[in-house]
Amino acid sequence: MPGATDSTETLNIRCPSCRQRFSVGGNLRDRMVECGACDSRFRINEDVILRSKKFYPGERRTDELTRFQRVPLSAAAPEGLQTIRYADFNHHDQLEPTSPQRIIGAIIGVGLMAVIALMFIFASGPGGSLGAMPLENKLILGGFISTLGTFLLINGNPKARIKAGAVGMLLTAGMLTIPFFIKGPEVAPAVAGESPGLVDPTDPLFSAEEKDDPIAALRDRFSTNPLEVEQKRLESTGSGRNAYGIFLTNILQRNIYTVRDFLIRETMAGASSHPYPRDNGDYLMVLTDVSMGLTEVADIAARLGTTKEIHPEIGIIVVSVDNEQFLDSAADKLNNQKDPAFYSLNQRELVSLDMDRVKRAVERLANAEPSIYREDISTLLLKLMEKPGIGFHDELAKTLLVWLQDPGLAGESALKALQGQIAAGERASENLVILLLKGKNQAAIPSVHTLWLGDPLTWEHHYAEFGPVIEPSVLEHLNSEKAPLRRSAINLLGRTGTDASLPPLGQLAGSLDPEIRVLAERAIKAIKER
Secondary structure, rough: OOOOOOOOEEEEEOOOOOOOOOEEEHOOOOOEEEOOOOOOOOEOOOEEEEEOOOOOOOOOOEEEHHHOOOOOOOOOOOOOOOOOOOOOOOOOOOOOOOHHHHHHHHHHHHHHHHHHHHHHHHOOOOOOOOOOOOHHHHHHHHHHHHHHHHHHHOOOOHHHHHHHHHHHHHHHHHHHHHHHHHOOOOOOOOOOOOOOEEOOOOOOOOOOOHHHHHHHHHHHHHHHHHHHHHHHHHHHHHOOEEEEEEEOOOHHHHHHHHHHHHHHHHHHHOOEEEEEEEEHOOEEEEEEEEOOOOOOOHHHHHHHHEEEEEOOOOOEEEEEEEEHHHHHOOOOHOOOOOOOOOHHHHHHHHOOOHHHHHHHHHHHHHHHHOOHHHHHHHEEEHHHOOOOOOOOOHHHHHHHHHOOHHHHHHHHHHHHHHHHHHOOOOOHHHHHHHHHOOOOHHHHHHHHHHHHHHHHHHHHHHHHHHHHHHHHHHHOOOOOOOOHHHHHHHHHHHOOOOOOOHHHHHOOOOOOOOHHHHHHHHHHHHHHHH
């Protein structure tokens, strides 16, 4: 339709009175409107509608458009005018401050390199954690750590990467140089078919001094002064005992006291036995007051590792210690009875050189069901009961009660352990007594009788388990001046007595003490009812 307008059109108008500009819809064309600024009324027609002509770059020649150019003006700068020069913008890292993460990473990188360098210096000696590591492996380790450290150092210094790289290269060179100057102990290669034994002083490898006096050379080699002193002391006393030296090589310092306790316990050496440090991290363990021969001691020392040399002329045994056997097994498997490896791992712990580990294994097995390895574990437990120096007989007896099918097999060793406790004045193990009772070991009666005399209330119940055989011994204490012992004797006769106990009990039935009288009457009644 002619004259129709598009309602969506926007018209730019200007008030003819105040010259204020407005934008209105196209549907107001040819209509009267009121100015919002001066309140004058006017009609929207071509006189008030503003028209702007579109143009493209280059159509108008005006200086105002030169400010929007993207390329430099072709015209040269006026003479004497200095133009502005802007620095090249490379990366935002050069403008922003270094982040804390990068700084921490650089510190960690340098710290790792320093730690490995210190390990190369202080842990490469004999007995150190890197003492047995070959040079090639040290270089590989150092190369990896230095590469990582240099990368972290460069990453932590974005504004000075070249300097950081140079510092990293210097640290790398220093760390990789250390292994060449500080080396571990030289390990002689094993000769095929060669077995440890006596060293032949006529070997061409021996020096002239060693050939002239091989004994003195050996003593000087092992620094046997403490051993010589003990050997001379024992020889002067005429005790018939000996002193031996176990020269321990490749042993870690943390294992020396475990080895000391093991050797003293197994050889039954004197309490004055002591390890003496030697060069290259070695130790000379002097065992004194030993009643065994050198061969038996060598068999015991062989459990520590590999026997390298035996010198009977000076009483020295050289052993290279296997430190792997001192490592603990996985704790989660050792304590989890549902784990398939529970029984095998605890069985291996029973033969450990460390008695603390053995004790923990015994305690774990005491609460386990003897479903597998019963015969093997029982055998190991019996061997432990027979060993001297065991300080956990109560736990051991408790475990044997669970695992041993025939408690009588432990009778002799259990009785010996109980007698040792009584002789030493220690608190007797109740589980040992129960183990002897289960095995019906009549030889234990005197020992249990001694315990009963010292503490009637505690041992009365166990003593009564032996039956009528204890009646003569109990009757001897029926009129004891100790009231607890007398009352316990009456109770024991009531449980185990025969007709032979009726006359003595009858005399007590007329006692002025009402408690003794009642106990005697009860005992007489119990004997007659049997």
